[in-house]
Amino acid sequence: MVQYSYFPGCNLKTNAKGFEETAIAVSKKLSSELVEMPNWNCCGTVHTMTSDNIMKRIAPTRVLSRSRKHIEELEESPNQVVTLCSMCNSTLKIVNKEINDDEDTLVKINYQLEEDEETYEKDMEVKHFLEILRDSVGYDEISKKVVKPLKGMKVSPYYGCMLLHPEEAKIDDEEMPDVLESLVESLGAELVMSPLFKYCCGSYHIVDQEDIVSSQVQKIVEAATRRGANSLVVACPLCAYNIDQQQKAMAKISPSFRPIPVFYFTQLMAIAMGEPIKINHFNDHFINPEPLLKDLGLTGRKKTK
Numbered sequence: 001m002v003q004y005s006y007f008p009g010c011n012l013k014t015n016a017k018g019f020e021e022t023a024i025a026v027s028k029k030l031s032s033e034l035v036e037m038p039n040w041n042c043c044g045t046v047h048t049m050t051s052d053n054i055m056k057r058i059a060p061t062r063v064l065s066r067s068r069k070h071i072e073e074l075e076e077s078p079n080q081v082v083t084l085c086s087m088c089n090s091t092l093k094i095v096n097k098e099i100n101d102d103e104d105t106l107v108k109i110n111y112q113l114e115e116d117e118e119t120y121e122k123d124m125e126v127k128h129f130l131e132i133l134r135d136s137v138g139y140d141e142i143s144k145k146v147v148k149p150l151k152g153m154k155v156s157p158y159y160g161c162m163l164l165h166p167e168e169a170k171i172d173d174e175e176m177p178d179v180l181e182s183l184v185e186s187l188g189a190e191l192v193m194s195p196l197f198k199y200c201c202g203s204y205h206i207v208d209q210e211d212i213v214s215s216q217v218q219k220i221v222e223a224a225t226r227r228g229a230n231s232l233v234v235a236c237p238l239c240a241y242n243i244d245q246q247q248k249a250m251a252k253i254s255p256s257f258r259p260i261p262v263f264y265f266t267q268l269m270a271i272a273m274g275e276p277i278k279i280n281h282f283n284d285h286f287i288n289p290e291p292l293l294k295d296l297g298l299t300g301r302k303k304t305k
Contacts, residue, residue, distance in 0.1 A: 003074040005067040006034035009088040011237035018281030022270035037070045043091045060095040061109045065120040080125045086162035086236035090169040092126040139186040147274040149188025152296035156192040156229035160239040187272040192229040201242040217246040232262045248286040261289035
């Protein structure tokens with residue numbers, strides 16, 4: 001069993017509990033266990049664009065340092081901190097590259113760390129869980145754990161902005177990614193391609209300009225449903241929230257609008273691997289996925305091979 005130092009970030013403890021619980025469950029089944037860091041702080045959320053802003057780089061560097069210390073307590077663990085949130089992944093990856101490339105910045109940051117904290121020695125990698133599944137576990141191994149193939153699910157992968165941009169943080173080719181596509185197929189679902197796979201969901205405009213988010217979400221959902229999708233799969237809590245919440249709002253305004261459920265990729269994995277339905281926390285979703293799963297016979301007892 002390989003154990004990975006897992007950094008949850010803030011959203012995984014609040015509005016994305018189903019993302020975290022399903023990820024931890026399937027990681028154990030795949031002998032690639034996500035073990036939460038015992039002491040962590042917010043990564044800073046959005047990477048600063050100011051090159052000389054040292055303070056904005058302290059929080060992510062502290063995460064890297066604490067993860068390194070955590071790894072020493074694990075039985076078999078590579079020097080990698082694993083994330084689930086696209087934004088955490090992006091912020092940590094970019095800062096890690098910056099301080100690896102700039103010794104002066106690293107010295108200044110290490111000086112700002114707490115006295116009882118270890119200085120960061122530039123020996124960590126940042127990995128999104130999707131990268132672990134693709135590069136370390138492999139899709140064949142994932143398929144072997146499937147006891148309930150997702151037959152009837154027509155899934156459209158949605159990457160959003162952060163998984164494929166910028167260059168320092170991307171986990172796949174920005175124009176022709178296939179990590180979500182290959183994962184969906186390994187679970188027995190039908191893949192539905194949409195040209196808006198990285199079209200911005202509206203991001204933080206949900207706070208003060210909801211009309212922008214509504215317009216973006218409508219285009220994303222309709223592009224997928226026109227091609228036959230009955231669900232979307234995502235890897236970002238903010239994307240999940242915006243698309244899910246706005247669909248419910250649009251359905252109230254326009255009866256002709258047909259919403260579709262939004263799944264985290266780990267939720268699809270958990271369903272296909274026969275995990276209890278309750279760990280998905282579908283009660284936190286705005287568009288309830290359970291009617292679709294029930295229609296497809298995916299909520300009952302697992303099938304035996």
